[in-house]
Amino acid sequence: VTERIWWKDGVVYQIYPSSYKDSNGDGWGDLPGIISKIDYIKDLGIDIVWISPMYDSPQHDMGYDIRNYEKVYAPYGEVADIEILVAECHKRGMKLILDLVVNHTSDEHEWFKESRSSKLNPKRDWYIWRPARYADDGTRMPPNNWLSFFSGSTWEWDEDTQEYYLHLFAKQQPDLNWENPATRRAIYDSAMEFWLSKGVDGFRVDTVNMYSKGEHLPDAPIVDPAVFEQPAHGMFCNGPRMHEFLREMNTEVLNKYDTVTVGELPHTPSTDHVLRYVGSRDKQLSMVFQFDIVDLGMGKTYKYEAEPWKLSSMKQVISKWQSFIEGTDGWTTAFCENHDQGRSVSRYTNDSPEWREQSAKMLALMMCAMTGTLFVYQGQEIGMVNSPKSWPISEYKDIEALGYYKTVSERTDNDPEALARVMKGIQLLGRDHARLPMQWDSTPYAGFTDCKTGAWMRTHDLYKEINVEKQLPDPRSVLSFWKKMLSMRKQYKDLFIHGSFEGYDMQNEKTFVFGKTFGKAKCIVALNFSTEEQKLVRPREVSGKYELLVSNSEDVDGTEEMLRGYEGRVYLVV
Numbered sequence: 001v002t003e004r005i006w007w008k009d010g011v012v013y014q015i016y017p018s019s020y021k022d023s024n025g026d027g028w029g030d031l032p033g034i035i036s037k038i039d040y041i042k043d044l045g046i047d048i049v050w051i052s053p054m055y056d057s058p059q060h061d062m063g064y065d066i067r068n069y070e071k072v073y074a075p076y077g078e079v080a081d082i083e084i085l086v087a088e089c090h091k092r093g094m095k096l097i098l099d100l101v102v103n104h105t106s107d108e109h110e111w112f113k114e115s116r117s118s119k120l121n122p123k124r125d126w127y128i129w130r131p132a133r134y135a136d137d138g139t140r141m142p143p144n145n146w147l148s149f150f151s152g153s154t155w156e157w158d159e160d161t162q163e164y165y166l167h168l169f170a171k172q173q174p175d176l177n178w179e180n181p182a183t184r185r186a187i188y189d190s191a192m193e194f195w196l197s198k199g200v201d202g203f204r205v206d207t208v209n210m211y212s213k214g215e216h217l218p219d220a221p222i223v224d225p226a227v228f229e230q231p232a233h234g235m236f237c238n239g240p241r242m243h244e245f246l247r248e249m250n251t252e253v254l255n256k257y258d259t260v261t262v263g264e265l266p267h268t269p270s271t272d273h274v275l276r277y278v279g280s281r282d283k284q285l286s287m288v289f290q291f292d293i294v295d296l297g298m299g300k301t302y303k304y305e306a307e308p309w310k311l312s313s314m315k316q317v318i319s320k321w322q323s324f325i326e327g328t329d330g331w332t333t334a335f336c337e338n339h340d341q342g343r344s345v346s347r348y349t350n351d352s353p354e355w356r357e358q359s360a361k362m363l364a365l366m367m368c369a370m371t372g373t374l375f376v377y378q379g380q381e382i383g384m385v386n387s388p389k390s391w392p393i394s395e396y397k398d399i400e401a402l403g404y405y406k407t408v409s410e411r412t413d414n415d416p417e418a419l420a421r422v423m424k425g426i427q428l429l430g431r432d433h434a435r436l437p438m439q440w441d442s443t444p445y446a447g448f449t450d451c452k453t454g455a456w457m458r459t460h461d462l463y464k465e466i467n468v469e470k471q472l473p474d475p476r477s478v479l480s481f482w483k484k485m486l487s488m489r490k491q492y493k494d495l496f497i498h499g500s501f502e503g504y505d506m507q508n509e510k511t512f513v514f515g516k517t518f519g520k521a522k523c524i525v526a527l528n529f530s531t532e533e534q535k536l537v538r539p540r541e542v543s544g545k546y547e548l549l550v551s552n553s554e555d556v557d558g559t560e561e562m563l564r565g566y567e568g569r570v571y572l573v574v
């Protein structure tokens, strides 16, 4: 019997603070803006609110570069606003979790300023410093060939102290040295205890498997002889002391509170390895995000060199990460959007005007039938779609996409074909798509802000068609469908949240049919991932009478042999 814990049955709603709601007209979202929407969130059927980094930051990576863990970024508000938000959530029976970003800080954090000030500074060892290597001709080279997530070397030269420091992400995001116990203590106190003592209910843990890098930091294997820096995930993910650090984090901090943790676990394909993080007896993390589903269609070596993906691959990865906890004491997550991804309707289905609502509802139906804790990203509940293809690169703001675009333009001497290819990748996979202002209504800037000069990020051209105000009263809207599905997920929580998953007809590239079973209860979920009608093939393995529980098409009674374009149905098998 699976343990019933609040964070297992709860639905999480992720808020990106810069883009949710601006309350003071400066063009940036803020905490009072979020507080003003708390009843909207509750009414949607949400149990846990997760806010992406709202800490003081120079915003090179939208707050994932933290200058001070104990301060709120001034345009977002102040610490007291988080206390109000906690209280408002708790009053409504909801929980609040924050983002814990402790693989790195901003280079403007006091700790780093001290660390870089001198080799003799007591905090020198709080970050990862290494001497240069020298080529035969005397050229100075970084300590290894690792490629940063945001292009270029992971090493930045410090002229004053004549050493390099490590940054897996931007050069403004130096990596903390977790080998040093004093660093870990400071992280626990400043980034965690400070907020938990204010009533926060846990954390989404950023890049949780990168803290332990080992001592040696060897070169990554050469994959592209033409370039020096190489993708090197295998060299720094899941390092030797990772599990020890997480156990310590629980003993030292988390166990004192009733918390949840959800860790980001990129580049960890082995189910056995993931289980080591999420088994409940060996307490490390409550659950993790495993990224196979959102990696579909990304270039294998360079993300924005997009590749076609197949429905059979999606089925395979969903099936893998739905099933791996069976018979164990571990737990899993279900998600298909976050602030680092293109919108699911545009990536997995069809965002053309005639199909986008139908396919948004189908994805809602699919997600709500999945085992694990469900995560919904702001705007997903109204079927927001990727930025228009007509937008030039100058509308994009994300350090990752712009970094890659610049690398390719330099490397190819602005070859139009290469740049067009990258642009296509960004139009599909860019992180900015999820960061556009939330579309509240059809007033200027989608009701996100009343700033005369607009929002910090351009509002989607389609905000008059896709917005909350329009969808709220409409029983046929994407939003109403999400609400219905979220309440159905609660009603059938055994099957949907805790059931065991089985995929059928796995090679079919048009339809996705899976079953969920819990004790004697069983349901079949059938989804059509195409615009044409597809035959609903009932799995031979399943016997019993099919009773239609829900469809995203209005006038369907369940006896129809054919699934309509982007139709999804759930049948109870009795």
Ligand code: TEU
Binding pocket: 061, 064, 065, 101, 149, 169, 206, 207, 264, 266, 303, 339, 340, 400
């Ligand atoms: O992302 C970490 C991560 O694993 C990256 O691979 C990320 O998924 C990648 O940029 C997508 O191509 C987290 C945050 O979610 C992201 O917003 C931050 O930029 C990053 O950490 C650094 O803190």
